[in-house]
């Protein structure tokens with residue numbers, strides 16, 4: 001399972017070249033921070049990695065990527081459903097019996113420090129809890145590729161720190177994780193850094 005970027009660069013129509021000559025191999029077990037100044041093309045590169053945008057330059061090759069999850073800066077959940085329901089659902093969808101799905105969901109939630117709020121409704125969660133829940137839910141689906149766009153952008157510093165801390169623990173040998181971020185704590189929680197500043 002891997003995504004290879006080979007001399008990738010991008011510009012929109014006749015706009016300026018955002019970045020160029022980016023060569024990198026993304027493999028499971030790593031959490032890649034995608035950093036760079038505002039407008040450098042972080043979200044664009046996430047779209048290129050996902051295969052949604054064709055780069056203006058270079059090649060992207062994907063091997064063994066059969067599922068993908070996006071997590072955006074605003075957590076979206078079902079207000080009246082409990083936190084654990086959100087994490088159990090992808091497990092139930094995979095065919096697990098309810099009891100087993102809930103057991104696995106609780107184990108996952110524990111990893112994201114959500115045990116205390118497992119039975120709370122989504123509407124009652126704090127911003128950091130809701131964002132961590134999005135990470136736990138995405139992991140429950142066991143995607144090969146997980147793309148996280150500015151997960152702490154809407155959070156205060158303390159809450160953001162709890163999300164960054166969870167990111168540091170999500171490296172898994174069956175998922176490639178890429179996180180676009182401005183936040184130095186989030187960057188430091190990742191295992192690798194791709195700084196677009198170096199490709200301008």
Ligand SMILES: Nc1ncnc2c1ncn2[C@@H]1O[C@H](COP(=O)(O)OP(=O)(O)OP(=O)(O)O)[C@@H](O)[C@H]1O
Nearest residue numbers: 012015018036037038039040041042043044045180
């Ligand atoms: N579909 C599009 N068509 C034309 N220009 C675009 C499109 N999407 C993004 N851009 C421009 O490309 C540049 C890079 O945008 P992008 O959102 O990838 O940057 P970013 O590094 O994620 O920025 P930020 O940190 O502010 O979120 C910006 O100038 C943006 O206005």
